[in-house]
Amino acid sequence: MATKSTSPSLKKAGEQEEIFVLRAQDASAPRSVILWIADNLHASDEKLRDAFECALRMRRHPKTKAAD
Numbered sequence: 517m518a519t520k521s522t523s524p525s526l527k528k529a530g531e532q533e534e535i536f537v538l539r540a541q542d543a544s545a546p547r548s549v550i551l552w553i554a555d556n557l558h559a560s561d562e563k564l565r566d567a568f569e570c571a572l573r574m575r576r577h578p579k580t581k582a583a584d
Contacts, residue, residue, distance in 0.1 A: 540577035542584075549574065 529535055538545040549571035553564055 538574075539583075540574040541580055543580040543582060546571040546575040 526535065538548055549567055553567050553571075556564070556567075
């Protein structure tokens with residue numbers, strides 16, 4: 517699991533590159549991660565596993581709601 521300060525992906529993003537953030541409290545976040553996995557099966561096993569584990573942790577988040 518990464519944070520803003522430790523995420524290799526965020527560090528790779530260019531100054532003007534758009535990014536999209538999913539929060540565990542967003543009820544649609546786990547499904548969005550699973551859809552990302554389905555669209556990125558070419559990614560490394562480690563990256564896919566990390567994404568799946570993240571989706572599971574998001575799903576267990578105690579307070580979910582519609583996205584802000």
